[in-house]
Amino acid sequence: MQFGIFSVGDVTADPTTGRTPTERERIKAMVAIALKAEEVGLDVFATGEHHNPPFVPSSPTTMLGYIAARTERLVLSTSTTLITTNDPVKIAEDFAMLQHLADGRMDLMMGRGNTGPVYPWFGQDIRQGINLAIENYALLRRLWREDVVDWEGKFRTPLQGFTSTPRPLDGVPPFVWHGSIRSPEIAEQAAYYGDGFFHNNIFWPADHTKRMVELYRARYAHYGHGTPEQAIVGLGGQVFMRRNSQDAVREFRPYFDNAPVYGHGPSLEDFTDQTPLTVGSPQQVIEKTLSFREYAGDYQRQLFLMDHAGLPLKTVLEQIDMLGEEVVPVLRKEFAVGRPANVPDAPTHQSLLAAAAQGVSVE
Amino acid sequence: MKLVVVSAGLSVPSSTRLLGDRLAKATAGRVAADVEVVELRELAVEIAHNFTNGFPGRKLSAAIDAVTGADGLIVVTPVFSASYSGLFKSFFDVIDPEALVGKPVLIAATGGSARHSLVLEHALRPLFAYLRAVVVPTAVYAASEDWGAEGLDGRIERAAGELAGLMAGLSGAKPAVEEDLHVVPFEEQLAALRSAG
Numbered sequence: 001m002q003f004g005i006f007s008v009g010d011v012t013a014d015p016t017t018g019r020t021p022t023e024r025e026r027i028k029a030m031v032a033i034a035l036k037a038e039e040v041g042l043d044v045f046a047t048g049e050h051h052n053p054p055f056v057p058s059s060p061t062t063m064l065g066y067i068a069a070r071t072e073r074l075v076l077s078t079s080t081t082l083i084t085t086n087d088p089v090k091i092a093e094d095f096a097m098l099q100h101l102a103d104g105r106m107d108l109m110m111g112r113g114n115t116g117p118v119y120p121w122f123g124q125d126i127r128q129g130i131n132l133a134i135e136n137y138a139l140l141r142r143l144w145r146e147d148v149v150d151w152e153g154k155f156r157t158p159l160q161g162f163t164s165t166p167r168p169l170d171g172v173p174p175f176v177w178h179g180s181i182r183s184p185e186i187a188e189q190a191a192y193y194g195d196g197f198f199h200n201n202i203f204w205p206a207d208h209t210k211r212m213v214e215l216y217r218a219r220y221a222h223y224g225h226g227t228p229e230q231a232i233v234g235l236g237g238q239v240f241m242r243r244n245s246q247d248a249v250r251e252f253r254p255y256f257d258n259a260p261v262y263g264h265g266p267s268l269e270d271f272t273d274q275t276p277l278t279v280g281s282p283q284q285v286i287e288k289t290l291s292f293r294e295y296a297g298d299y300q301r302q303l304f305l306m307d308h309a310g311l312p313l314k315t316v317l318e319q320i321d322m323l324g325e326e327v328v329p330v331l332r333k334e335f336a337v338g339r340p341a342n343v344p345d346a347p348t349h350q351s352l353l354a355a356a357a358q359g360v361s362v363e
Numbered sequence: 364m365k366l367v368v369v370s371a372g373l374s375v376p377s378s379t380r381l382l383g384d385r386l387a388k389a390t391a392g393r394v395a396a397d398v399e400v401v402e403l404r405e406l407a408v409e410i411a412h413n414f415t416n417g418f419p420g421r422k423l424s425a426a427i428d429a430v431t432g433a434d435g436l437i438v439v440t441p442v443f444s445a446s447y448s449g450l451f452k453s454f455f456d457v458i459d460p461e462a463l464v465g466k467p468v469l470i471a472a473t474g475g476s477a478r479h480s481l482v483l484e485h486a487l488r489p490l491f492a493y494l495r496a497v498v499v500p501t502a503v504y505a506a507s508e509d510w511g512a513e514g515l516d517g518r519i520e521r522a523a524g525e526l527a528g529l530m531a532g533l534s535g536a537k538p539a540v541e542e543d544l545h546v547v548p549f550e551e552q553l554a555a556l557r558s559a560g
Binding site for chain 1 (some may be wrong): 398411414415418420421545548549556
């Protein structure tokens with residue numbers, strides 16, 4: 001099972017000091033967080049993609065390519081790549097380039113984006129969000145799998161005799177996850193292709209996550225990729241830890257109360273009760289994270305949101321130290337207990353290459 | 364069958380709740396129905412949090428399930444500033460706009476004087492028309508003075524009769540409540556795009 005960090009990349013004032021980091025500081029902080037993730041033995045770093053303030057990561061492959069050069073093991077990913085408003089041709093090129101530079105240590109997660117104006121800014125219509133995700137991704141797959149593509153669709157200018165370069169590393173396209181919180185169409189899309197499905201459950205009650213994951217698993221089996229238990233599932237998580245749980249609550253409360261998204265809304269106590277957010281001791285984080293399996297089944301990837309709401313870099317790095325040293329080793333051990341042998345790990349470049357060499361379909 | 368009253372009254376006791384209870388009793392006297400009352404006052408904080416969180420808390424979630432699963436609805440609001448109360452509107456804002464399609468609804472309101480009685484026609488009826496609910500023709504308005512005058516009983520009985528008739532008549536045609544997420548098979552989605560292209 002893979003564990004990692006995903007970052008939204010928000011530039012938010014620290015509510016305890018009133019200080020807002022510069023964009024440069026925030027970008028460098030994201031890199032430092034990724035390097036720390038590798039240092040403490042985590043498996044994945046994923047960055048969001050945004051095209052409006054107060055967010056910095058508009059150019060994910062630039063950042064991930066830089067991180068790739070400074071890491072050895074870490075898998076670089078996205079959370080998410082906007083399949084609706086990016087040109088699928090550019091996604092094919094950018095991520096194939098990253099795949100070569102990172103020696104295959106990468107994958108990516110498709111998402112539709114949740115910022116309405118991004119659609120018109122990039123010349124698209126938000127009412128076509130699902131259809132854009134479907135058509136653009138169908139093209140992206142062909143660009144990675146066929147050397148010469150003739151293509152015509154509804155949303156993009158036609159292609160005649162187009163070859164996307166560089167070709168995927170070793171002829172193996174990057175593994176793709178599809179992230180969606182509430183669209184069954186996207187769970188269906190992921191299932192159809194046998195791709196991964198990531199439910200970013202951090203703001204949602206467990207019963208909703210359960211329904212979406214169950215739908216994906218059932219449809220994955222329907223399309224003949226394996227049993228429902230073998231579908232490739234990822235989940236989000238959000239934690240703040242101190243040795244003593246009261247200290248964690250006291251220190252995190254001002255960040256929670258002023259956070260973008262849920263700030264000035266529910267109480268910290270209500271929110272931790274109903275969503276995956278855990279504010280407490282490492283043991284509490286372990287217990288809560290292990291409970292995800294009860295409603296999502298045995299899954300492949302667990303990403304934690306650690307660096308939002310204005311938390312200073314120093315604090316975030318301390319959090320990742322605790323995550324890597326005290327939490328994830330226990331989670332690895334406990335998640336392995338009772339995990340059926342036929343539940344696969346998340347695909348990597350190496351595993352996809354091996355499968356391709358054996359002639360096993362990875363579609 | 365299940366009859367649910369949504370009351371947006373704020374005081375305890377509340378004349379809005381009283382009107383809702385009278386309407387429910389009159390309706391349940393005509394059609395066999397269990398009555399459940401949703402008091403929005405008790406859900407006010409969870410409704411506000413639904414706006415900031417994006418999902419309902421436990422009590423609100425149960426109330427939404429009751430309303431969307433009902434065979435008939437009686438909705439009662441006090442008149443605030445020439446319309447339904449903000450709390451009343453907010454409750455229906457956090458419900459899926461498709462969830463009340465085809466549902467029999469009786470609309471009612473209370474106010475300090477009869478001068479606002481057309482609120483039912485210019486505010487509540489369009490709201491439920493937008494939600495594609497089936498609103499009974501008689502809407503019931505109770506001003507303070509109506510509680511001591513003749514006429515309110517008759518309007519309650521007429522409206523209740525209309526609601527009971529709709530509930531009985533529509534119960535056979537009521538679509539099953541969807542427990543599972545619905546998917547369109549992916550080939551169909553792809554094919555729809557190809558034919559449009």
